[in-house]
Every structure is written in C-alpha cells, then in structure tokens.
Amino acid sequence: MVENIGMHTSSNIHVREFVEKYSALCQPDQVVRCDGSEEEKQRLTQEAVTKGILTPLNAEKLPGCYYHRSNPNDVARVEQCTFICTPGPEEAGPTNNWADPREMTTKLHAMLEGSMRGRTMYVVPYLMGPAGSPLTKVGIEITDSIYVVLNMRIMARMGRVALDQLGTSDDFNRGIHSTLDCNPDRRFICHFPQTNTIISVGSGYGGNVLLGKKCLALRIGSWLGEHQGWMAEHMLILCVESPEGEKTYVAAAFPSACGKTNFAMMIAPDAFAGWKITTVGDDIAWLWPDANGQLRAINPENGYFGVAPGTNFASNPNAMRTIERDTIYTNVALLPDGDVWWEGKDGPPPANATDWQGRPWTPESKEKAAHPNSRFTAPMLNNPSLASEAGDAAGVPISAIIFGGRRATTMPLVFQAFNWTHGVYLGATMGSEMTAAAAGTVGQVRRDPMAMLPFCGYHMADYFNHWLSIRRKLIDPPRIFHVNWFRKNAAGEYLWPGFGENFRVLKWIVDRCRGRGKARETQVGWMPRYSEFDWRGLDFTREQWDELNKFDRAEWQRELLWQDELLLKLHDRLPKELIFQRELLISRL
Ligand code: GTP
Ligand code: SPV
Ligand code: MN
Numbered sequence: 001m002v003e004n005i006g007m008h009t010s011s012n013i014h015v016r017e018f019v020e021k022y023s024a025l026c027q028p029d030q031v032v033r034c035d036g037s038e039e040e041k042q043r044l045t046q047e048a049v050t051k052g053i054l055t056p057l058n059a060e061k062l063p064g065c066y067y068h069r070s071n072p073n074d075v076a077r078v079e080q081c082t083f084i085c086t087p088g089p090e091e092a093g094p095t096n097n098w099a100d101p102r103e104m105t106t107k108l109h110a111m112l113e114g115s116m117r118g119r120t121m122y123v124v125p126y127l128m129g130p131a132g133s134p135l136t137k138v139g140i141e142i143t144d145s146i147y148v149v150l151n152m153r154i155m156a157r158m159g160r161v162a163l164d165q166l167g168t169s170d171d172f173n174r175g176i177h178s179t180l181d182c183n184p185d186r187r188f189i190c191h192f193p194q195t196n197t198i199i200s201v202g203s204g205y206g207g208n209v210l211l212g213k214k215c216l217a218l219r220i221g222s223w224l225g226e227h228q229g230w231m232a233e234h235m236l237i238l239c240v241e242s243p244e245g246e247k248t249y250v251a252a253a254f255p256s257a258c259g260k261t262n263f264a265m266m267i268a269p270d271a272f273a274g275w276k277i278t279t280v281g282d283d284i285a286w287l288w289p290d291a292n293g294q295l296r297a298i299n300p301e302n303g304y305f306g307v308a309p310g311t312n313f314a315s316n317p318n319a320m321r322t323i324e325r326d327t328i329y330t331n332v333a334l335l336p337d338g339d340v341w342w343e344g345k346d347g348p349p350p351a352n353a354t355d356w357q358g359r360p361w362t363p364e365s366k367e368k369a370a371h372p373n374s375r376f377t378a379p380m381l382n383n384p385s386l387a388s389e390a391g392d393a394a395g396v397p398i399s400a401i402i403f404g405g406r407r408a409t410t411m412p413l414v415f416q417a418f419n420w421t422h423g424v425y426l427g428a429t430m431g432s433e434m435t436a437a438a439a440g441t442v443g444q445v446r447r448d449p450m451a452m453l454p455f456c457g458y459h460m461a462d463y464f465n466h467w468l469s470i471r472r473k474l475i476d477p478p479r480i481f482h483v484n485w486f487r488k489n490a491a492g493e494y495l496w497p498g499f500g501e502n503f504r505v506l507k508w509i510v511d512r513c514r515g516r517g518k519a520r521e522t523q524v525g526w527m528p529r530y531s532e533f534d535w536r537g538l539d540f541t542r543e544q545w546d547e548l549n550k551f552d553r554a555e556w557q558r559e560l561l562w563q564d565e566l567l568l569k570l571h572d573r574l575p576k577e578l579i580f581q582r583e584l585l586i587s588r589l
Contacts, residue, residue: 012163019031027114029118036158055068074182076438081202125160126159131161140175176198177201179203183202186202189215217284218457221457222463231467236261254405258435272536278387313346318385322379322384331371331373331374334354343369399513399514406432408433412524414483414509415526416480420477421581422581424471428578556589563582
C-alpha cells in the first residue's frame, strides 16, 4: 500500500490522476507530495545526508551548502538521448532526434514499470515564471531523486505556490523522471509537446532531470511560444543602469558554457564609477511583444545552475558571493576542511583534495580535480546584483539582443546587425565551439542557431520563421548584435580580457540602442572604431584592437560554407529572408 507523506493529497483532480497513474506504474514504496516548506527542506536534506546523496560542507565557510557527486557516466546533458516526440518527424525537424510518441511512450513505460520499488516517489509542483505573470507555467515533476527535489526547490518557485496558481485547471506540464540504474544505454529525455509531457529516465544530472529548465522552459516552451506568439530563448537578461539612472535591458544568447552567467552578473570596471549592472536572469528568457509593440521578457527561473570552473573573485565576484550559502555543489573537488575547489578558483591549487570522482588529488595529478561541467545550484535571491525587477510579473522591456559564440578565429569582438532580419540571420547562422556542458567533442565548431540547437522543440526553420514573424508585432524592435569574447592569437591566447571588461562592449551596445554610439559600416555589420570605444582605465592598443577585429576574407568564406551545413538541412522550409541575407553577405564580401 502506498503511504502518503507531506502535503495533503492535491485537491486538483488532474494532478491526482496524474500522480495515481504513475505511482501505479512505478510502484514506489511511498509517495511524498512536496509543499516547498522550510520544514520539508530540512527533512529531505537530512535524509539525503543520511543516504550519502549529499555531504554537508564546512558550516562556517559555506553555511547551508552541500556537496554531491553524480555518476561519472552522467555529468552533462546528452543530446543523442534527447527526443522530440511529435506525431510526425517533420515537426521536430532535422536538428532534433525524433521518435513516434506512442512507440516511445510504450518503451518508456516499460522501463518505468516497477522502477521505483524500494524507492520514494516525490511529487514536485513548481512554477516557471513569477506568480501571476501572463507567461508563467505550472509544472508537476514526479521524480525518485531527492537531489532533483532539492535542486528544483532552488531553481523554480516550488510547492504550494504552484498548486495555488493551478487551481482546478489541468493546464500543467506533466514531468516524469526516474533515475533507473543510471545506465547510459537506458537514458532517454523525451518531450511530448502535444500532451505537454516530459519523460526522463536513466540520468540524475542537471538539464536532463531538472525538468522545469531545459525541457519545459526551452523545448516545450519554444513549441508553446510558436503556437501562442511568444519566444522561449536560451538567454540571460540584464539591466544596465547609467550614473544618471537610465535603465536599459539587454538579453543575450550564448551557447552552453559560453559566458551567460558571467555576463549577467558582470561588474563594470572601476573607471566606470556609477554604472551598475543587475541580473534579471542568467540562462533562460521568455519574451513576448506587449500590446504597445514592445518586446518584454521574464526570467522563468528562480535560481542559478552555473558552471563552477573559472568562477573566482576576479572573474565573477557576484557569483562567488551568491554561492557562499544555501548552495548545492555538484562534481567539484572537495577539500579536507569541507570547503570546495575547482580549476580557476582564487589562489593556488590546494595541496590535497578529493576529486569529483572521489579519488585523492594533488596538484601533480594529471586529471582535473573538478569536472569541467561541475556546477553550483544557488538561489537567485543570494545574488548581490539581483535586479529589483527580477520577479516582476510584467517583465522588462528589451532594447538589445546579443548573440555570441566561442570562436578562436573569424569573429570580431562586436558588430551590430543592419536590421532585425539581418540580426535573425546572424543568430540563425551562429557558430560556437562545443563545451563540456554536453557530451561530445569539446572544442569543435558547430552551428548553434540562437544558442538553441539542443533546446528548440520544433523544426528549426519554423523557429527562424517565428523570429521573423515576431518583428511584425514590434513597433521599435530591439537592436541585434553579435559578440565574441574568445578570439585567440597564434599562440592560443585570448585577445580580449573578457569578464568585467565586456562592460565596454555592453556600453557601446547601450549607446547604439539609445542613438548615441558611433559606428562604421562594414561588410558584416556596424562596427565600433577604436576611437569610438570607451577605453578609460584600460590599456588596450590600437594594434591589439586591430588583431581582435581583423577581417579575414578567407575565414569568412569558410564561415559561409560552414553555414551551409545547417542551411541545406533546413532548405525546404528555410525562410527566404535568410537566403537573401546570405546572398547579400556574399555580395558584400
Ligand atoms: P551554461 O550554464 O552552460 O548555459 O553556461 P553560461 O553560458 O552561463 O557560461 P558561464 O558564464 O558559466 O561561463 C562558462 C565558462 O566560460 C566559465 O569557465 C567562464 O569562466 C568562462 N567565461 C565566461 N565569460 C568569459 C569571458 O568573457 N572570457 C573568457 N575568456 N572566458 C569567459
Ligand atoms: C546548459 O547546458 O546550457 C546549462 C546546464 O545551462 S543544463 O541545465 O545541464 O542544461
Ligand atoms: Mn544554459
């Protein structure tokens, strides 16, 4: 007999039916319905510690923080195991894995049958978006992982607040997650947009299992957005406030592990006293044209699931302060005193550590102490630079959209699109080197349109069309830009200091949006002249600038051929605007 713990059985009959259906299938020993309370957090945390799922960290240095190691075979998103299950393959398009929804459901249900015997099933109601926002969505995630519950509690508005918003409606995302035996051969992350359902099995890691994040807020979200006239994007949202108090909101799409969290939490260099950057969101934006033709955005999340390596008090002090308390650390290195460490943290490497796989580590060790995709999960409210607007149901008005990739060659520091359509072309043809955030070949350049290649829940060409159609609902569309912080010289060194210095680029972008910044027209777009950049407090020579922004015709020709890889795949549905943009670029080159 299934025992009920926690909150009263939901009064929503659709939630009840959903939970009953999957508890009958998965056959857990008990069902725990989560209410999001502090008492519940304490109880589940204690249980996770008892079971060895979490290790308490040094209570003085890191109060309320815990450490987790995932299975070494399960450390990142797995794109080859991710499926969009629409009635026909053409809806998912050539950039997604497709499976027949009925066949896939049968296969997954067979794996789920009895999968929670001896385990607890947790029912996690959550909101993506601030309560009361027109775009906010309710999700119910069923999971057998206490780690998932405790992460969801940080990443989303979890518990009673979601059931209150749901009322008696059956309009909620149904998420089912079971870790099974964490076998990569039985790992599937499947999306069923038609029934607003997600089933994830065989993984316990991040974007595979925190179903509100990439699965609902991006894959299902993008599908809903296309049908309902809004956009779900892999974007940070920030606010730039000038010393005079002028606020400009900017959204930026960079692929996974390409700098969104850092950019969203950036601090302007000392020379720019009075300038303030605040964070609305660091990973996902939901955008919609409002009744006045203004593009607005909310961050649907409530926390940060951020990359640890490279995070330090010089690169991202706001993140360092954010993760000082009430944070879950996954796959970083553990120090003897219960502190944590990762490559690129402040100070010299520790003399002794335990690596992300639980093995002894010293600075002489050949392997990294922290996994390159090790992460922190931290509450948004911890962020010292949190924007006061971050929880606003009405969202913020967006003035600029930035696309950017990780490119060692070809791409200059920053340029501005000639117009919205050209900007959509820039986003659509964006390339970036692959990172450790997904299983695959790190460093290899691939096309990652709008940083959404792994996250677009429908046909990528229809997605481009959707971008173009949004323009028709905007009176003064955001200006669109392309940036690259990662260009290297022949010795393999970065040509641009990055991090806080990216503020100079941001300031130029804000000035362009406000009709103040100067630029020259180039083959690829509007670019700042060396003399038009604000260099106060930084010694960066014209020669460095020229190398950083060098236009190499041969590289651009190769770039155009690379774009064909993607454009040919999408050709039968590709909007003609993008074909024309490509032709225009060729003729300018
Ligand atoms: P996801 O959470 O995977 O979506 O990643 P993200 O886009 O938020 O990337 P994040 O800000 O976490 O940065 C990823 C890595 O890039 C970290 O190791 C950073 O230290 C590094 N990084 C971020 N910004 C810069 C930059 O301006 N220059 C350089 N060289 N590295 C950067
Ligand atoms: C990303 O890979 O873009 C992330 C981490 O933000 S995950 O939640 O695992 O997708
Ligand atoms: Mn991301």
